[in-house]
Amino acid sequence: MSRVSASTLLEQVLDGGTFSSWDTPPVDICPSSAYAAELRHAQQRTGMDEAVLTGEGRLRGRRVAVLACEFGFLAGSIGVAAGERLVQAVERATRERLPILAAPASGGTRMQEGTVAFLQMVKIAAALAAHKAALLPYLVYLRNPTTGGVLASWGSLGHLTLAEPRALIGFLGPRVYAALHGAPFPEGVQSAENLHAHGIVDAVVPPEQLAEIAGRALTVMTARSHLPAAAPSPEPESVAVRDVPAWDSVLASRRTGRPGVRQLLQTAATDVVPLAGTGQGEVDPGVVLALARFGDAPCVLLGQDRQGQSVEHPLGPEALRVARRGIRLASELALPLVTVIDTAGAALSQQAEEGGLAGEIARCLAELVTLRAPTVSLLLGEGAGGAALALVPADRVLAAQHGWLSPLPPEGASAIVHRDVTHAREMAAVQGVRSMDLAAAGIVDVVIGERCDAADEPVEFCQRVGRTLQRELAELTTEDPTQRTARRLQRYRHIGLKRRGTQPFAATGTSV
Template sequence: MKARDIIDLVVDAGSFESWDEPPLDVNPSPAYRDALGRAQDRSGVDEAVVTGEGTVRGRRVALVVCEFAFLAGSIGVAAAERVTAATERATASRLPLLASPTSGGTRMQEGTLAFVQMITISAAIAAHRDAGLPYLAYLRGPTTGGVFASWGSLAHVTAAEPGALVGFLGPRVYEALYGEPFPPGVQTAENLYRYGVIDGVVPPERVRLLVDRALRVLADPPTPDAAPVSAITDADAFDPEPAWESVLASRRPERPGVRLLLRHAATAQVPLSGTGQGSDDKTVLLSLARLRGTPCVLLGQDRDGQTMLHTMGPGALRDARRGMHLAEELGLPLVLVIDTLGAALSREAEEEGLAPEIARCISDLVTLDTPTVAVLLGQGTGGGALAFLAADRVLAAQNSWLAPLPPEGASAIVYRDTAHAPQLADEQGISAPELLRHGIVDAVIPENPDAATEPVDFVKRVGAAIAHELAALDALPATERRAARHARYRRLGAR
């Protein structure tokens, strides 16, 4: 597709205004000058990049779009200057930026001077992100080389065209250098999505919808609803119940999880995939969302992606840290949903640094500048749960629990059997009312009598409770909120 085709698919009709100035004169050789002239005639544009602004459902958006018909969308000094100038203008104007590259990479006719322009472009993108402004990318086939290794891989949300060739070293170059074809099926949009390098595969006619959904979270102001909140803050309000009953309830297959919460409490969402660094652990779900009208980054442990043989590994925790970083950079609150069988126990997990990743998650979370709310939705086992817990406010479902090990594991350590698991569940104080009594959680969301029997009503209550906490935290200055978070965890067990 041509650059203008993509622009016309995304922006409101008649809203696009070009920002392009005449391209820099790079003092080309006669042969290169002829090639530039032929490229202009063939493509209908004066360089490999078209820039400007338009509106998407009335919102102003800056655009940087490659034209592959112009020397294979390659980036030389003039094209790089156009990308950088447009990015800087978007930053100065506080506009979200949508890039749609399709390129063979660096323009070989300009050599090393063109090659290092990727640093210039990356610096401009970094400044845009540092300003807390959204950067979205839609990769069209092919996107390779220095473009994929710089501004094609720096977006908050990255999608690609179905079937697009996306990769670092182009297959023709690989074959010329190594004398054999590149392995098939690797450098495709679908494969990179599968491995968590990009967030999705989207046909061109749906890019406008993707941009609209992303900007509903990233750009539109909050519109919180006034749903009633039924969370309980007094531990004595609960009738005494064996903690083991909650353990059993939390393990019911039909118990609602984070996916149902998003379905019924989110008014908009953009699912993200993996870390963007080649790691995608299906035990964790990451999404941009408006939760009952409040924009946030939602990071949840997905009970549907876990089994006893497949629990949270280091990749899941790297996904989590991506979510934390996104929330802080975009100035959005972070919502964390805890529902885990525990972290992985395997040779691979140890060798890939599971324990250090848990430590980094705790450290990152406790020092975030953005508001944070954690929800203990079901099972809360071990370090995998603790990695998501250190929030400003912590809510717990009535039948949720938190423990260093599942009660059976604790029983095996203390009694060398699993028969004492119900007794250990009570003795360790793992139930939601006990967590509330000790100040580990701030409020308990009732189940009437079990979330598995009223899943939709239950997740709606959870959504209302989260939105209520987010609104209260938003009213606090960041320095006061961080000081309160530090004091909260400093006094646990010592008050």
């Protein structure tokens, strides 16, 4: 496939005429005469003085820093001079609080410089870690090819990772593999499309669409710094919450036509940027992870997708590792986190046990309850077992009228208590699983009314949920993070202690 040069890519992505170079002459590394000749030839052939160019420009009107490799310059390889140029650019972007868009295309370490070139990846990774610690976005666009130490450092640290169609992306280049092993690398493994399927790349995007996707992502990632001191929060339409039996809510939550997290995003959110998998080689169709905005309120949203779960493929430990990526993103970007709960329960299998399901639930709970970013959880439908509990802890917990939360599905509770499943209706009632009972217990703050049930008004219901999320997110982002986190910890410290002489958590359940 033909390669797009670094300068051409920047012309496609940045607003016209806005690029300004940050490059200074490369540091002198005193190369051998043969290597110096190679450098001169590369400079004459590409018109560049090194394999990377850095600078800034405007992307959809927003000032951004850019790092780009030129593969035509010694295969885009990174040596001491290129590494120093990259680090200086990252450090400047951090000082000036600019998001970074990186576009590597490289064979990896520059072999002519040996081990000192290899070690450049350490300082590049360190500079990017400091950039991300400053709560600044880092976006990566992997071009054809990206391999070796570049992929294993600045190519794999993005908050969002996109890739060029059909790009070769892999740690060990196929030519090196064939030379070492005497056989070609398996076909199709080191492709952008395969890595997307395995949750390592978030999306495969042609160069001409990169500006639109990156611009949308930055709209969400940087929105918190542009919000007014007290963002307007429209009052959602009021719909009465009816006093219905718990079992009716359980049945309503299982209706085929009930809207799920995908319809919520399609109907009520803007600037949605889907993310794929854990970024570490795992995906689960039962979880949706995305950047999005509800009104002016940005967030990282992670939600259990009712359409992606089945008896054959319930939520497993991979799903919770995807969720933990969302928690980590919210922390690194200081963005509010929205969790959406809608699951019939976690996988009960050898694979789930060996994959560490229980540990993943525990880590989700610990990370959510201590997360410094604002958090809102939404009981959208079924809320059975540990997979549901893993996404509950939040500053504000919302529930649809027919959303519910229980240690097990009512049939499972019946099997434990009565040794049959025929008492499921009774168990749903006595366990206090329905939204109104959860509000009375101080577990849920707001119950969102449904006209009969959401399956009968999917668009209107999703819009109502979206307006409620906008209001809650806007209010939470104005609060002091330390006080907000302390209050969240106190909330869960006192759940269930009302009748034991300990100061209770005050139930604040209201309806919309």
